[in-house]
Amino acid sequence: MAHGDITHIDIPVGDVQAASQFYGTLFGWQIAEIPGFESYPMWSAPNGISGGGLAPRSEGFTAPRSYVEVDSIDAVLARVAELGGEVRAPRTPIDDTSWWASFVDPDGNEIGLVEGTTGGGAA
Template sequence: MPHGDITHIDIPVADHAAATSFYGDLFGWQIAEIPGFEGYPMWQAPNKISGGGLAPRGEGFTQPRSYVEVDSIDDVLAQATERGARVTMEKSPISETSWFAVFEDPDGNAIGLYEGVTETSGNG
């Protein structure tokens, strides 16, 4: 995906089984746990482009969070902080070839960043 595309959306949930049933039935999403990501079922929309996860709801994570594909998380975090953003989660590994980070924009919105290899299935 090109720099700036929305690549992933996390939806905070308290009950994975109930959320899997709700979103699967409501939107026809395919939802399954991926080996290595137990407790974090991944969803994919029928268009095979949009995808995300059903993340555990917790302190500081109560609203859906979109992740934007970027060429360099380090560069984008530096630019965002120069423009008044606050980093709330530093760059962290997902795998050997992918990373994520989160910042809060000047209006208080949490925005996730993703850098790395995005699968063509849309589950980034």
């Protein structure tokens, strides 16, 4: 994927098993845990392109979050502040070759960022 592409969508859930059954049945998504991401099943849409994860719901994560592929999280987060947004989560490792972060835009929308490549899954 290229800089600016939406690459992943996390859906916060309270019961991973129930959510996997619900979304798999409703949309025909293929949902599976992959090594290194246990308790965080990845979903893949029938088009083989769209995908994301069913992430545990938490106090700060209650709405779906789209992730945008970027060349440099650090550069994008610097621009976010310049443009009136706010960093929500700083650059954080996913694995040895990929990182994520998130920001809130001036309208209050949280958007995730991803840099690098993960070892597998729908991301």
